[in-house]
Amino acid sequence: MRRILVTGGAGFIGSGFVRHLMCRKGFRVRVLDKLTYAGNLDNFPKHFWKDKRFEFIRGDIRNRKVVRDAMRRVDAVVNFAAQTHIDRSVDSIEPFVMADFVGASVLLDEFRRNPCGRFVQISTCEVYGSARTVPMAEDHPIMPQSPYAATKAGADRLCHSFHQTYGLPIVVLRPFNQYGTNQYPEKVIPFFFTQALADRPLLVYGSGRNTRDWTYVPDLCELVQRVLDVPASRVAGEVFNVGSGEEKNVLEIARAVLSYLGKPKSLVQHIKDRPGHVQRLVCNTHKTSRTLKWKTRTRFDQGLKLTLDWYMENRAWWQKIMRRKAFREFYDRWYRKTLGAKVAKG
Numbered sequence: 001m002r003r004i005l006v007t008g009g010a011g012f013i014g015s016g017f018v019r020h021l022m023c024r025k026g027f028r029v030r031v032l033d034k035l036t037y038a039g040n041l042d043n044f045p046k047h048f049w050k051d052k053r054f055e056f057i058r059g060d061i062r063n064r065k066v067v068r069d070a071m072r073r074v075d076a077v078v079n080f081a082a083q084t085h086i087d088r089s090v091d092s093i094e095p096f097v098m099a100d101f102v103g104a105s106v107l108l109d110e111f112r113r114n115p116c117g118r119f120v121q122i123s124t125c126e127v128y129g130s131a132r133t134v135p136m137a138e139d140h141p142i143m144p145q146s147p148y149a150a151t152k153a154g155a156d157r158l159c160h161s162f163h164q165t166y167g168l169p170i171v172v173l174r175p176f177n178q179y180g181t182n183q184y185p186e187k188v189i190p191f192f193f194t195q196a197l198a199d200r201p202l203l204v205y206g207s208g209r210n211t212r213d214w215t216y217v218p219d220l221c222e223l224v225q226r227v228l229d230v231p232a233s234r235v236a237g238e239v240f241n242v243g244s245g246e247e248k249n250v251l252e253i254a255r256a257v258l259s260y261l262g263k264p265k266s267l268v269q270h271i272k273d274r275p276g277h278v279q280r281l282v283c284n285t286h287k288t289s290r291t292l293k294w295k296t297r298t299r300f301d302q303g304l305k306l307t308l309d310w311y312m313e314n315r316a317w318w319q320k321i322m323r324r325k326a327f328r329e330f331y332d333r334w335y336r337k338t339l340g341a342k343v344a345k346g
């Protein structure tokens with residue numbers, strides 16, 4: 001039985017990975033999560049709390065003592081913990097520096113003091129900035145365009161330095177855009193879904209022609225498990241892109257959501273572009289497929305339908321979040337006051 005420490009395991013992707021491991025034999029899961037506005041215990045099925053294979057620690061990855069205790073007797077660490085909403089990073093940088101960079105540095109340093117089998121850092125394609133060549137391979141220049149991306153790039157390169165300096169078994173994954181169930185409703189797909197359902201405008205930055213490469217979270221989870229399963233010598237010190245090669249722009253996504261709900265295209269409302277907005281991200285997955293024998297299984301249209309079905313059937317999950325001050329305040333400040341969009345008060 002391997003015990004995996006999952007930091008940020010109460011968030012969107014982290015909780016998907018926890019649910020993935022809990023459905024498989026041979027894993028114990030210890031979650032360390034601060035429960036920021038994005039962390040959510042409702043992401044764990046009720047029966048987990050009675051299962052001896054599941055442990056939850058509420059704590060901050062910047063707290064050395066908490067991290068040291070959480071790392072005891074684990075076989076691997078997977079770090080999902082971060083502040084993740086780019087818009088919020090444009091609004092206020094400090095939480096991103098503290099969680100994404102300083103937090104990762106504390107985890108790495110404690111891992112150095114007490115190394116276990118593997119440390120997997122969940123980085124992001126945003127570290128590349130807009131594509132200079134497509135598709136984008138792991139050696140694409142690192143030119144982050146938002147404060148979020150810059151702090152993630154710092155942590156990504158810190159992982160590299162820890163492998164180089166201390167020879168530690170550290171692996172960096174750079175997922176391109178992820179979508180699926182349990183995603184906080186400020187992110188584009190659930191945001192469009194919840195807006196459209198309420199006949200509110202789907203706020204689209206600029207032309208809406210910027211593209212992203214989309215992966216359904218269960219496919220990513222399979223890859224993360226594979227990174228834990230293969231011999232360390234195959235992956236230590238390496239960076240792997242995670243993507244599907246399926247490039248969709250924001251307008252296509254808005255229209256797909258509207259068509260799913262039978263709502264008119266006129267709900268799309270173009271607003272001022274976000275400063276530093278990345279135009280294009282397309283993943284080159286050759287290295288990942290070759291080394292880890294992995295590729296996505298779920299086509300975007302299939303995954304999107306599964307995702308939207310889930311949001312339709314789990315209204316209580318997102319309505320509870322959208323009633324909270326943390327959601328309403330940001331929505332109001334960012335869209336109405338900062339970008340001057342004509343939206344009803346959060």
Ligand SMILES: NC(=O)c1ccc[n+]([C@@H]2O[C@H](COP(=O)([O-])OP(=O)(O)OC[C@H]3O[C@@H](n4cnc5c(N)ncnc54)[C@H](O)[C@@H]3O)[C@@H](O)[C@H]2O)c1
Pocket residue numbers: 007008009010011012013014032033034035036037038039040059060061062079080081082083084085098099103122123124125152174175176177178179184
């Ligand atoms: N969502 C995407 O499309 C995407 C794409 C590429 C990479 N990523 C990366 O994947 C990871 C997970 O992203 P997500 O979309 O699930 O994010 P999320 O915002 O849904 O979840 C982040 C989790 O981290 C926790 N957290 C934040 N600061 C913490 C701290 N200081 N200590 C402990 N816990 C803390 C939060 O409580 C939350 O549960 C992040 O590292 C993100 O950069 C996400």
